[in-house]
Amino acid sequence: MSWARIMAPLSGGTGDRETLAAAAMLAAPFEAEVAGVYTPADVADVMPWMGEGFLGGVHTTALESLREAAAVGERHAQAAMDGCGYARKSFISLKTPVWAGLSAEARLSDVVVFTNDPPRGRGPLAESFQQIVVDEQRPVFIAREGAALGGVMAVAWDGGKEASRAARLAVPLLQQASRVVILAGVKARKFDPARLQGYFTARGVASDVQLLEEPGEIGPCLIKACAKLSANILVAGAFGHPRLQEFIFGGTTRTLLGADHPSLFLSH
Template sequence: MGYKTILTVVTDESLLNSTIDHAAAVAACWDAHLEVLAFGVDRTQTGYYYAGADAIILQETLDRASKDAAELANAARVRLGQIEGRWSIEEGVAQLADIGRHVAGRARFADMVVLPKPYGKERGVELEPIVEGGLFEGQAPVLVVPQAINPSSKPKRVVLGWNESAEALRSVRAAMPILQSADTVHVVVIDPPQHGPNRSDPGGMLSQYLSRHGVNAEIDVLTKTMPRISDILNRHVQDVDADMVVMGAYGHSRFREAILGGATRNMLELAEVPVFLAH
C-alpha cells in the first residue's frame, strides 16, 4: 500500500514554489504521479453592483482570472521542470464560492492532497474551501504543510492525535504508509474517559492494531493542562521533536469551528510541522 497520485492546488504565486516543492517531495518519496491544478480565482460577488454593471464586471473579472491562471500554470511548469519525477498540470478558472467543488472532483481520484496552510498573513480566502473541498467532498486525506519548513518525504517521528472518533480512525488508516515508515509514532490520548470499555488501557486497541501493521507505536497519555487541545498537541510535538501530526479533521461542524474555533482550525493556524488530516 502506498500513495500513487498526489494532488496539489496553486492559486497564489507567492506560495507556488513552496507548495510545488512540498508536493513534489511527497510524490518522489512514494514514486507517485504529481497532479497540479492552477486556478485563477474569480472573486465576483454577483448582485452587489448597480443595475446593468454585472455583465461588464463579470467579464472583466473572468478575463483577469483567466490571465492569473495562465501565469500560474506557466510559473508552475518552470518550477516542475526543475524537479525530477512524473507530473501533469491543468489550469482553469473557478469562482470563490465554487472552488471547493472543482478541487473535490480531482481529489476523489488522488491518494493525498498536499496544500499550504490556509490561515495566516496574506493568505487568500480561497485556501480554506480548497482544504475543505479535498477533505469533505473529495474524501481524500490532506497534508497541510507550513511554508517555512524544508520539503520532507517520510517523517521519522509522528504525533498521532487519538480520541476514538471516526475521524481519528480514518486518519490512521489513510496515513498507514506514513506510520509504517516512521521510526516512532506517539499516540497521544488527552484526558481519556474515566468510564468506558477502554478506561484501563487508553489507546491499547489502537496500539495493537498499529503493531500488527508493523508500526512502532508508543501511547502517551496526557492531562489537559492547557485550554486548547491544539496547544497540548503542539507542545508535545516540540517535546518529542516530531516531524508530523496525524489527526482527524472537523469532529465538529465546519460552521462551529469557523465561529468558535476547534482543534482542526487551531492546528492549521499554529502548526509548525506538516499536519495530515482525514475526515
C-alpha cells in the same frame, strides 16, 4: 499500503514551488505521481454579483481582466511545475466550473498538499482547502518549514470517527517514521489506545502510547507534546464538531492550524 497520486493545488503564486516540493517529498518513497493542479479564480463565480448594475462595457472589461489574470497565473504555475525536479509529474489546468474540476481531481488523489496560508484562510487557495477537507473529505498534508519524512511522527487519538479515519489513511506515511507515538487524552472517549497500537502493528508500524495528562484544551497539549518529542508530523482528525461551532469556539483543529509546527496530516 501505498500512495499512487499526490495532488498539489497551485495558485500561480510564490507558494507553488514550496507546495510542489512537499508533494514530491511525500511521493518519492512510493514513486507516486505528483499532480500539479492549477486552480484559478472562477469567472463563473464572479458573474452573479456583477449583475444588472454593471454596464456592458465595464462588465466585459472586468471579465477580460479576470481571464488575463488566470492566464498569467497558469503560466506561473506551469513554470513552477517545470522547475520541480521530481520525474513522475503531471500538470492540470482547471477550467470553469473550477470547483467541479477540483473535486474530481481530489477524489482521484490519495493526499492533497497545502502550505500554511490556505488552511489559515489566507490567499487564493483558502476556499479550495475548505472544499477539499470538509466537502470532499479528502486527507490533506499541510507542509510547514522543515517538513520531512522519517523521524518522529505523532498520532492524535480519541477513538472518534475523524481520528480513526486519519490514523487509517496515514499508515503509508507512518511506515516512513523512525518512531510513532500515539497521543491520547486521559479525558477523551473511553477507547483504549492499545487497540490502535494493534491496528498499526498488523500493518508493520510499531508505536508507543503517551497519555496527555495536562489540564486544559487538547490542542495546545498536542502541540506541546509534539515539541517535546521533536515530532516532524502530527496525524489528526479535522473538524470533529460542526464547522460553525469550530468557528465560534475555536476548536482543536483551528488551534493546530494556527501553530507553526509540526506539519499536519488531517482528515475529516
